[in-house]
Every structure is written in C-alpha cells, then in structure tokens.
Amino acid sequence: MFDILKRNFKGGVHPKENKKYTESKPIEEIPLPEEVIIPLQQHIGKPSKIIVNKGDKVNAGDPVSEAGGFVSVPCHASISGTVKAIQPHIHPLGGEVNSVIIESDGEDKYSEKIEFNPDYMNLPAEEMKNMIYEAGIAGMGGATFPTHVKLSPPPEKKIDTAILNGSECEPYLTSDHRLMLEKTEEIIEGFRIIMKILGVNRGIVGIENNKPDAIKKMEDVSSKFPEIGVVSLDVKYPQGAEKQLIYALTRRKVPPGKLPMEVGCLVQNVGTAKAVYDAVAFKRPLIDRVVTVAGDITHQKNLNVRIGTPLKNLTDYCGGFVNSPKKIIIGGPMMGIAQHSLNAPVIKGTSGIIILRSEQIGFGKTTPCLNCGKCVEICPMNLTPNIIASLVENGRIEDAGEYNALDCIECGCCSYICPARINLVQNIKFAKFKIMQEAKK
Amino acid sequence: MEEQITTKEILSVSSAPHIRAKDTTQKIMFAVVISLMPALLGSVYFFGVRALWLTLISIITAVITEWTILKLRKVETTLSNGSAIVTGILLAFNLPGGVPWWMPVAGSFFAISIGKQAFGGLGFNPMNPALLGRAFLLASWPVHMTTDWTAPIYGTKSGISAITTATPLAVLKEAIDNLSVEDKAQQALQTIAELKGSYGNLFLGNVGGCIGETSVLLLLIGAIYLLYKGYINYRIPLSYIATVAIFTYIFGGPNGNFSGDPLFHILSGGLIVGAFFMATDMVTSPSTSKGQWIFGLGCGIFTVIIRRVGGYPEGVSYSILLMNLTTPLLDRYLKVKPFGS
Numbered sequence: 001m002f003d004i005l006k007r008n009f010k011g012g013v014h015p016k017e018n019k020k021y022t023e024s025k026p027i028e029e030i031p032l033p034e035e036v037i038i039p040l041q042q043h044i045g046k047p048s049k050i051i052v053n054k055g056d057k058v059n060a061g062d063p064v065s066e067a068g069g070f071v072s073v074p075c076h077a078s079i080s081g082t083v084k085a086i087q088p089h090i091h092p093l094g095g096e097v098n099s100v101i102i103e104s105d106g107e108d109k110y111s112e113k114i115e116f117n118p119d120y121m122n123l124p125a126e127e128m129k130n131m132i133y134e135a136g137i138a139g140m141g142g143a144t145f146p147t148h149v150k151l152s153p154p155p156e157k158k159i160d161t162a163i164l165n166g167s168e169c170e171p172y173l174t175s176d177h178r179l180m181l182e183k184t185e186e187i188i189e190g191f192r193i194i195m196k197i198l199g200v201n202r203g204i205v206g207i208e209n210n211k212p213d214a215i216k217k218m219e220d221v222s223s224k225f226p227e228i229g230v231v232s233l234d235v236k237y238p239q240g241a242e243k244q245l246i247y248a249l250t251r252r253k254v255p256p257g258k259l260p261m262e263v264g265c266l267v268q269n270v271g272t273a274k275a276v277y278d279a280v281a282f283k284r285p286l287i288d289r290v291v292t293v294a295g296d297i298t299h300q301k302n303l304n305v306r307i308g309t310p311l312k313n314l315t316d317y318c319g320g321f322v323n324s325p326k327k328i329i330i331g332g333p334m335m336g337i338a339q340h341s342l343n344a345p346v347i348k349g350t351s352g353i354i355i356l357r358s359e360q361i362g363f364g365k366t367t368p369c370l371n372c373g374k375c376v377e378i379c380p381m382n383l384t385p386n387i388i389a390s391l392v393e394n395g396r397i398e399d400a401g402e403y404n405a406l407d408c409i410e411c412g413c414c415s416y417i418c419p420a421r422i423n424l425v426q427n428i429k430f431a432k433f434k435i436m437q438e439a440k441k
Numbered sequence: 442m443e444e445q446i447t448t449k450e451i452l453s454v455s456s457a458p459h460i461r462a463k464d465t466t467q468k469i470m471f472a473v474v475i476s477l478m479p480a481l482l483g484s485v486y487f488f489g490v491r492a493l494w495l496t497l498i499s500i501i502t503a504v505i506t507e508w509t510i511l512k513l514r515k516v517e518t519t520l521s522n523g524s525a526i527v528t529g530i531l532l533a534f535n536l537p538g539g540v541p542w543w544m545p546v547a548g549s550f551f552a553i554s555i556g557k558q559a560f561g562g563l564g565f566n567p568m569n570p571a572l573l574g575r576a577f578l579l580a581s582w583p584v585h586m587t588t589d590w591t592a593p594i595y596g597t598k599s600g601i602s603a604i605t606t607a608t609p610l611a612v613l614k615e616a617i618d619n620l621s622v623e624d625k626a627q628q629a630l631q632t633i634a635e636l637k638g639s640y641g642n643l644f645l646g647n648v649g650g651c652i653g654e655t656s657v658l659l660l661l662i663g664a665i666y667l668l669y670k671g672y673i674n675y676r677i678p679l680s681y682i683a684t685v686a687i688f689t690y691i692f693g694g695p696n697g698n699f700s701g702d703p704l705f706h707i708l709s710g711g712l713i714v715g716a717f718f719m720a721t722d723m724v725t726s727p728s729t730s731k732g733q734w735i736f737g738l739g740c741g742i743f744t745v746i747i748r749r750v751g752g753y754p755e756g757v758s759y760s761i762l763l764m765n766l767t768t769p770l771l772d773r774y775l776k777v778k779p780f781g782s
Contacts, residue, residue, distance in 0.1 A: 010780070015460055171460065243781065253781040326453050333459040340454050354459075361453050363461040367519065368564030370466060371772070373728030377674070382780040386728055387772060407779040412458035419464045420564070426456045 007206075009244040011380040012236040013413045015171050015334065017210060021300040022292050023174040027182055029304050030317050034104050036308030037089050037345040038064055038075050039097040043138035044145045045071030052100060056083045060306075061111030061285050063136075064100045073136040073146045077102050078287035078306035080109040092311075092330045092344040093337055099345075102308070113283050120281040121189075125197045128280050132197075135279030136348075137286050141165060141176075141240065141269035142331050144349035147276065150266065151197050157261040162195045163249060166207040166214065166270045167233055167240035170332025173352045175290040176270050178302045180207070180214040183274050184221045190273030192225065193280050198266060203228040204249050210235045237334060238411040242267050244380050256407045271351075286348055293318045295355035296325060305346050312342040314353055327356040334412045367420045375414035375424055381407050385414035389427040397438075400431040408432060466563075469672050469723075470523030476663035477530050477718065483659040484652040487593040488538040492652040495536060499545035500529030506553040514558070524563045528552050531571035534653025534714060535758065536578070538591035544582065548574040568765040569722045572758045579758075587753075590649040598649030600639035600709075601632070608649045609636060609709040611754040617695055633695050636705060643708035654711040664717035673721040676733040677740075681716040682707055684741020693749055712744065715757035725765040732771035739764045 041047040046068035052058065058077040065075045077100075084103040088096040117123075123131075133148035153159055164187070168176040180187060195203050205222065207215045209232040222228040233239055233248055243254045245267060252263040260267055268276075271289060278284040287307055291314060294300045298319025305314060311328070315321065329336040330344070333354055375385040383404055391400040405428050414424035484492040507525040511518045532548050552574030557566045579586045590608060592598045599612045607615070613636055619629040642648050646656025654660075667673045686703035694700025706712070720726060720740050727736050740760045747756020 013462065015462070247780075255781045256779045258781075327455075327459060328452055329457075329459055333457075335457045336459065337457065338452070338454040338459065340452050356459065361459070364465060367466050367522065368562070370469075370564055370723045371726070371728050371768075372469070372672075372723040373674075373733075374464075374671075376728045376777070377730070380780065382777055384729060384772075384777060403776070404779045410457075416458045416460065417462050417464075419462075419466050419469055421461065421465070423456070425458070429456070 007231060007233045007248050008236065009239070009247050009380055010382065011378045011413065012238060012244070013378050013416055014235070015237055015416060017235070018172045018294070019174050019177070019210065022172070022294050022302055023177055023211070025174075025178070025300065025302050027178050027290055027302045027304050030309070030314065032079055032104055032106070032108055033306060033309045033313050035081075035084065036078050036102050036104075036306055037310065038078065038100045038102065038308045039089065039091050039345065039347060040065050040075060040099065041091075041097050042075060042144060042307070042347040042349065043073050044143065045069065045073075045149075047098070048072055048075050050086060050098070050100065052083050052086075054083050054086060057081075058083060058102060059109045059111045060287055061114050063134075063285070064102075067133070071146055071149050073133065073138050073148070075100070076136055076285040076287050076307075078308050079104045080107055081105040090341050090344045092339060092347055092350060116282055121192070121196070123280065125199070128193055128197050131279050131283060132276055135275065135283075135285040137272060137275045137279060138348050139269055140271035140275060140289060140348060140351070142335065142349045142351055144347075147268070147272055150268070151194065153198075153261045153266070158264060159198045159200055159261055159266050160202060160264040161250060161266070162191070162198055162200050162203045163245060163265055163267045164191045164203065164205040164270060164273055165240055165245055165267050166205055166211075166218065167245060168211070169208060169235075169237045169239040170334055170336075170351075171237075172294040172354050173292045173332050174294075175292045175302055175351050177211050177214050179274060179290050180211070180270055181217055184217045186277045187270050187273045188218070188221050188225070188228065189281070190275070190277035191228065191268070193276050194266075194268055194273060195227070201227045205230040206233050206239075206245055206249050207231070208233045208235045208239055237413065238380060238409070241380065241409050241411055243409070256404065289346070289348065289350065291346055291350055292352035294352060296322050296357045297355050298322055307348060308345045310343055310345055311339065311353060314346070315342060315355070321355060323357055325355045326358040327361045329354040329356065334416065335410065363421050366422055369420055369422055372419060374417045374419065378413045378417050380411060380413065381409055383408060385424040385428060388431060389422060389424045392427040392431045397431050397434045400428070401435050405431040406435060466522045466524075470527055472667065472670055472672055473527050473718070474523060474530065476666045477527075477534070477653070479659040479662045480534065480653050480656055480714070481530065483646050483656040484534075484538075487595075487646055487655065488591050488652050489594065491591075492538055495538070495540070495542070495545050495652065496530060496533035498542055499533035499536075499549045500526055502546045502549035503529035503532070503553050506550050507558065510554060510558040511562075516562075519563065522563060525553060528557070528570045528574075530653070531719060532574045535571065535575040535651050535711070537586065537589040537650075538652045539589035540585050544578055544585060547581075548578045551577040564724055566724055567768070568762050569719050569725050572719055572762050575758050576762060592649055593647045593655070596642055596647040600642040600648035601635045608754065609639065609643065609705075610748065612636065613705070613709075614748070614754045620695055630695065637702060640704060640708060643705070648709070651711060654714045657708050657713045660713045660717060664713075667717070673717065674733070676730055677720050677726060677737040678716040680734045680737025681720055681740045681744075682712065684738050685712060685744055688741065688745040689748070692745065706748070710748070710755045711757040715761055716740070719758075720761050720764070725768055727768050727771040727775075729772060729775060729777050731775045731777065732768070735771055735775070736764050736768070739767065
C-alpha cells in the first residue's frame with residue numbers, strides 16, 4: 001500500500017542474506033585450468049554452430065562456434081591450446097550439451113584481434129552492437145539472453161531509460177558487488193556504451209542498500225556523467241527481477257507477457273556492462289567472469305574464472321569442502337540449479353557456486369495447504385500460487401493458465417514462504433512448460 | 442596394490458528454491474496457542490479455576506479425538522501440528538462458564554470428528570471446527586448454552602448494576618424490544634443509558650459471557666502478537682469490526698436509524714475473539730486480499746442482522762460459519778490481476 005514512497009515493489013521476501021562471508025573478499029584470479037569445456041549453448045535461443053575441428057590450435061578469444069541464428073551468440077576459446085574433443089558433456093543447466101573441449105598448452109596466448117582502441121566511444125552504434133555480438137555476450141545475471149538482441153528493439157518501441165542492475169538480491173552472491181567495487185570505471189563505460197547504442201540519455205543504476213560501498217563507488221565514478229544516476233534500493237528479494245526493478249526505479253509497470261521495452265526501459269546486469277566495455281574497447285570476447293564460491297567450503301571466495309572451467313577446479317582452489325557436501329547449486333539459492341556433478345563447467349551465466357550442508361537441505365514434509373494466503377501476499381507478480389498449484393496437482397493445466405500461470409517469473413518466493421512446504425513454484429513451472437508445449441503444437 | 446578409494450558424494454538435486462523460511466504449520470499453530478494464553482488467564486481471573494478445567498477438558502478431548510480418528514483412517518498422525526489444541530481452546534472459549542463438564546467433551550468431539558476429520562483433516566475443513574462445535578452445542582442443549590452464565594468475580598453478568606441474569610447483548614436486545622411496550626419503555630431507556638456507562642467493564646472483561654470472549658484487552662494483546670508475527674493480517678478483523686460498527690450505528694439504535702452505539706457492540710459479545718481468532722482461521726477464510734475484505738464485510742453484516750433481528754442476542758459464530766462457506770467461491774471467482782495489467 002505504501003510502496004509508492006519507497007524504492008520497492010509489491011510482495012517479495014527477506015531470506016537471510018549470507019553475503020558477509022564473501023562481500024569483503026577481493027576477486028582472485030584462479031590458476032589456468034588444464035582443460036576447458038565450452039558448451040555450444042550457454043544462452044537462451046538457438047545453439048551456436050561449431051567452426052573448429054578436433055586437433056585445431058586455438059588462442060584465448062578465438063571463436064569456436066558461430067551464432068546459430070539471430071537469437072544466438074558465438075562461443076570462444078577461453079584458454080590457448082588444442083581442441084581435444086567435440087562431444088556431449090554435462091551442462092550446468094541440466095542434461096548434456098555438445099561442447100568443445102580444449103586442452104591447455106599452458107601458454108595462455110590471446111587472440112591477436114584483442115587490442116585497445118582509445119577512441120571506442122566514438123564508434124558508430126551499429127559497429128558497437130556488432131562487436132557485442134561477436135564477443136558472444138549473453139546476460140550475465142543468469143538469464144543469459146543474447147545482449148545484442150536486447151539492444152536491438154524494433155524501431156516503433158522507443159527506449160528512453162537504460163537501467164543497470166546491481167541489485168544482486170540472491171542470498172550468498174557477491175560477485176556483482178565485488179565487480180562494482182573493483183571494476184567501477186569499466187562498468188560505467190560499458191553502461192555508457194549501452195546508452196549510446198540505444199540513443200538514450202537517461203541511465204539509472206539500481207543497487208540494494210546492503211552494498212553502501214558499491215553505491216558510493218558507483219556514485220563517485222558516475223558523477224562525471226549527469227545522464228547517469230545511482231539509486232539505492234530496499235533490500236528485498238526479488239529486487240533484481242526485471243519488472244520489479246523497473247517498477248522500483250521508474251514506477252512503470254511492464255504489462256503481462258510484454259518486455260521492458262513496452263514501457264521504454266531496458267535492463268542490463270553490471271557484469272554484462274563490464275563485458276560490453278571489454279568487447280567494444282578491446283574487442284575482447286566474453287571468456288571469463290566473476291563467480292562467488294560460498295557456503296560450506298574451506299575458503300569462501302570471489303574468483304575470476306575462465307568460461308568452461310570445471311566446477312571442481314573452483315571448489316579445489318577454495319580449499320575443498322568442510323563436510324561432505326549435500327547440495328551444490330549454480331547461481332543463488334532462490335533460483336539456482338542443483339548440480340549432480342562437479343564436472344559441469346562454468347558458463348556465461350554462472351554467478352556463483354553455493355554449497356549446502358545436509359541440515360540445510362531438508363525442509364520437512366509437505367503438508368496440506370492451510371490457505372494461509374502467504375504466497376498470495378508475497379507474490380511479486382500478484383498471482384495466486386496456492387490456487388495454481390492445486391489446479392496443477394489435479395491435472396487441470398488449462399485452468400492453471402486461466403489463473404495466469406504464464407506470468408510467473410519463477411522467483412521461488414511462494415515455495416520459500418509456504419509453511420506447509422508445498423512445492424508451489426515447481427508446480428507452476430510445470431504448468432508453464434505444459435502450456436507452452438501445447439501452444440507449440 | 443590396494444585400489445585407491447575415491448569418495449563418491451551423493452548430491453541432492455531438486456528444483457529451486459533451495460532454502461525455505463522458518464515458519465511451518467506447527468509454528469503457526471503454537472503461536473496461536475500462545476496468543477490465546479492472556480485471554481485464558483483472564484478467564485480464570487474473572488470466572489474462577491473452573492474456566493481452566495473446562496478448557497483443559499476441551500483440549501484433551503480434541504487431541505484424543507484427533508489421534509483416534511487419524512489411527513482409524515490409517516493416515517500418518519499429524520497431531521504434532523497443534524491444530525487440535527487450537528480447536529480445543531477456541532471451543533472452550535465459546536462456552537458459558539457454568540456449563541456441565543460433559544459439554545466441552547461433546548463439543549470438542551463434534552468439532553474434531555465432524556467439523557474437521559470427516560472432511561480429511563486440517564486444510565480440508567470447510568468451516569471453522571470450533572465454531573461448528575459451538576453451533577452443535579447451541580442446537581442440542583440451548584438452555585445450557587444460553588443460561589449457564591457465571592458472574593465475573595468482581596462484577597455482574599450484565600456489566601451494569603440493575604440486571605444480573607443476562608449478558609450485556611441480551612440486556613440490550615431485551616431493552617430495545619421493550620421500548621415498544623408502553624409500561625416498560627421508561628425502564629428500557631434507563632437500561633440503555635446505563636449500558637453506555639459499562640465500556641470499562643466490557644473492555645477489561647468484567648462482564649458475563651463465554652469464558653474466553655469477554656476481555657477485549659487480553660484478546661487484543663494476543664491479536665497484536667499474531668499480527669506482529671504475520672500469522673494473521675488486519676484485513677478480515679478490520680473490515681469485520683468496521684462493518685459491525687457502521688451497521689449498528691445506522692440500524693442498531695433505540696431511537697430509529699443513526700442512533701446506535703457502535704462502541705458498545707464492538708466491545709460486547711464475541712466480536713473481538715471472533716474477528717481476530719476465528720474469522721481469521723486460515724483454512725476457512727479467503728487467501729486473496731479482495732476476498733478477505735469481502736469476507737469481513739459479510740461476517741459483519743450477518744452479525745448485525747442476527748444481533749438486531751435474529752433469535753439470539755449474539756451472531757458472531759453463525760455469521761463466521763456462513764461466510765466460511767463462501768471462501769472457496771471468494772478465492773476462485775475474485776481473480777486477482779497480475780502485476781502490470
């Protein structure tokens with residue numbers, strides 16, 4: 001009711017932040033892996049198409065695949081070495097995906113194309129966009145939507161506000177926080193490039209107020225540019241969800257089923273902005289990223305990791321597990337994906353690895369719904385998860401659609417809050433999947 | 442050579458989210474039990490230790506009934522969720538202090554067996570079990586349920602000095618009825634005027650009534666605790682009480698429309714315990730905010746109708762039971778619009 005007065009949105013939850021363990025840990029460079037696994041699909045859209053052969057020599061930054069369509073991006077070798085195999089390999093988002101496996105030559109040679117262009121800000125917008133495409137950038141907050149596509153709104157949709165998402169609302173994760181502290185100039189430059197491509201002169205950086213040092217640093221660096229403002233946001237999950245962030249910063253509401261451009265906004269993650277800067281100023285493709293390793297591990301750290309590095313290299317570098325791990329999550333604990341193997345590689349959207357102990361993974365038995373309405377109260381999309389989930393459990397998928405299951409952003413707040421431990425969001429995801437499947441027929 | 446043993450970890454894989462909030466059904470139920478303790482202590486203070494015995498008998502019957510039926514149904518016992526205790530306490534709270542000991546036994550047994558387990562247990566009952574138990578007792582032994590009042594230790598049943606046989610709402614109802622009887626009209630007007638002076642007794646609970654309903658002060662302490670914990674929200678109590686206040690002001694007065702005494706109606710009878718502890722029962726009230734506002738409104742309207750023109754002086758329990766039946770409808774048909782539309 002009073003959220004109009006606050007930098008906030010309706011609903012949401014306050015899970016324990018658990019950020020204190022890594023928020024003061026500077027980003028460390030992890031030793032070069034002996035081999036990397038580059039999945040041909042690390043983004044939303046069509047898989048990329050392989051352009052190397054087994055036995056080829058590659059340098060870091062050389063493309064190993066080209067985009068498989070407009071909504072697709074190329075992938076690059078992240079180390080120098082030899083293409084050892086091209087085969088299906090465990091993928092962190094589930095299943096196996098055709099991947100290029102590169103064995104390191106230990107020399108870490110970079111592609112010759114990578115060089116600094118001091119005049120990068122004066123490049124034409126189209127060329128910038130092409131450089132972002134060629135760098136293989138996909139949204140690094142976790143959704144991994146191809147960035148060049150997002151930067152190409154149809155001409156009838158006028159974008160007037162670019163938003164930089166530094167809210168990092170998932171518990172444990174501090175990779176964006178550290179990046180904002182340590183790569184502030186690069187992020188702001190990347191944001192300016194994004195604004196230039198879109199032709200907008202209003203940029204807002206949204207950061208949750210549990211990161212006062214990052215807010216200050218970003219304010220200091222951006223103060224030279226009057227078109228960019230930094231806004232401190234209330235700490236609430238999912239503050240970083242696109243529609244919720246846009247509402248908190250601009251009071252504009254993105255209609256159901258529509259994209260942010262409908263209300264003249266575009267959101268990019270801070271990590272993506274840094275990658276955009278690298279791509280445009282250096283012609284450097286997206287071959288590494290910052291990953292938070294937190295939870296039940298000897299040393300919790302923030303690491304800069306080459307894309308394709310197996311998860312095991314990260315956990316080993318952090319001193320190994322304290323107890324035998326019971327659950328290993330890629331991403332945050334609210335939306336992340338549980339892994340069954342540490343052989344899965346870090347990909348473009350991997351923001352963290354969270355290790356949970358056995359007592360952290362049991363929630364008690366599911367009991368019947370009390371109709372308490374908590375899920376309805378906290379749903380940031382204003383849905384009725386209790387009703388949708390019970391319809392799904394009774395096989396009434398079509399009716400679940402009537403209750404707007406497709407508008408679910410899968411943030412997980414409903415399952416998080418449910419005192420009866422009902423798998424609400426899981427049921428809603430199932431309904432979405434079924435409805436989409438039906439629509440394709 | 443010994444083969445090197447590699448530890449193969451078995452990792453749990455499940456869909457997000459991987460963490461959960463601390464609240465569980467059990468925690469909520471025990472919080473409700475705690476929130477009813479001030480009122481229970483108050484009932485012992487006002488009506489003597491007999492109030493405590495009646496409450497304990499009611500709780501024990503509820504728990505035994507629940508356990509037995511769960512065994513008979515061969516389902517996993519969910520006794521630990523504490524909901525039978527809540528039902529036991531609330532049923533006792535709805536009894537006059539002077540009822541015989543077997544009445545809480547009969548009421549509690551009915552509440553748990555027919556009111557709850559017959560429908561499948563907690564989460565599936567369409568009506569508030571405790572109120573259903575009370576309705577059963579009121580229909581079966583109306584004399585006990587409407588005359589076995591005990592006077593509070595430091596006061597009178599009516600809260601005023603003149604009349605000592607009825608509760609405040611009954612006194613008011615009779616007085617208003619008597620206004621049209623020529624030789625009783627003068628007396629009735631005096632009574633109504635005197636009732637206006639009994640706010641203090643009503644607020645503290647120093648009047649006759651069901652053992653857990655009289656003390657507005659102690660009930661509010663428990664209600665504030667539940668509101669603070671987020672286990673109930675303000676919508677149903679607010680819309681319920683506001684509706685009663687507005688409609689009793691308009692239609693409940695001795696001198697025609699717009700002469701009622703809303704404060705008297707809020708403080709007397711079972712409105713406070715009903716609005717905060719029974720209308721808010723999660724299972725039987727709507728989960729959407731729109732539904733909750735309407736639910737409270739409906740409870741209020743029925744309460745005023747029964748208090749004003751019904752056969753009983755009090756209508757809280759029947760109005761909540763009636764509105765309980767609308768809950769599925771309110772939840773399903775008052776569709777909420779998704780964010781942005």
